[in-house]
Amino acid sequence: MISQKMEAAFNKQIKDEMYSSNLYLSMVAYFENLGLKGFANWMRVQVQEETAHAMGLFDYLISRDGKVQIDAIDKPPYEWSCPLECFEAVYKHEQLVTSLINGLVDVAEQEKDRAAISFLQWYIKEQVEEEANCSEICAKLRLIGDDRHALLLIDQELGARTFVAPVIE
Numbered sequence: 001m002i003s004q005k006m007e008a009a010f011n012k013q014i015k016d017e018m019y020s021s022n023l024y025l026s027m028v029a030y031f032e033n034l035g036l037k038g039f040a041n042w043m044r045v046q047v048q049e050e051t052a053h054a055m056g057l058f059d060y061l062i063s064r065d066g067k068v069q070i071d072a073i074d075k076p077p078y079e080w081s082c083p084l085e086c087f088e089a090v091y092k093h094e095q096l097v098t099s100l101i102n103g104l105v106d107v108a109e110q111e112k113d114r115a116a117i118s119f120l121q122w123y124i125k126e127q128v129e130e131e132a133n134c135s136e137i138c139a140k141l142r143l144i145g146d147d148r149h150a151l152l153l154i155d156q157e158l159g160a161r162t163f164v165a166p167v168i169e
């Protein structure tokens with residue numbers, strides 16, 4: 001069993017993870033339109049990761065005999081002025097997600113739900129990696145400035161990213 005408050009908090013996070021997935025899908029389209037296939041590939045992997053994050057919460061809620069309720073998600077933005085602005089938006093968004101995960105842990109602590117606190121440790125660690133990944137790409141994009149050749153090298157690098165289904169437990 002899971003408390004109603006915890007159930008509502010998990011459902012909200014499922015919705016927020018699906019928003020993340022849609023936001024990154026919007027960024028896939030942005031980079032595809034620019035012809036930056038490697039950047040688009042990186043975002044495609046991100047879409048898969050966010051969906052996996054949502055499904056991890058979904059399956060956990062079910063395993064606790066909770067009721068999953070799928071909510072409507074807001075329309076994400078679809079235009080950015082340049083790749084750096086887009087990645088800065090990713091970084092900012094991941095910082096927001098970190099605060100949402102921390103808030104979810106706060107609810108678990110208030111509810112004295114030790115199982116949920118333990119389960120959410122994976123998400124806390126994941127956010128450290130998520131923030132580090134996009135912060136590193138932002139730094140590279142700042143470094144290269146208007147160098148188009150260097151941009152294509154980064155595109156090649158990001159094109160090598162592959163999705164590895166996370167084991168969330």
Ligand code: OFO
Pocket residue numbers: 016017020049050053094097127130
């Ligand atoms: Fe990007 O980590 Fe989930 O939302």
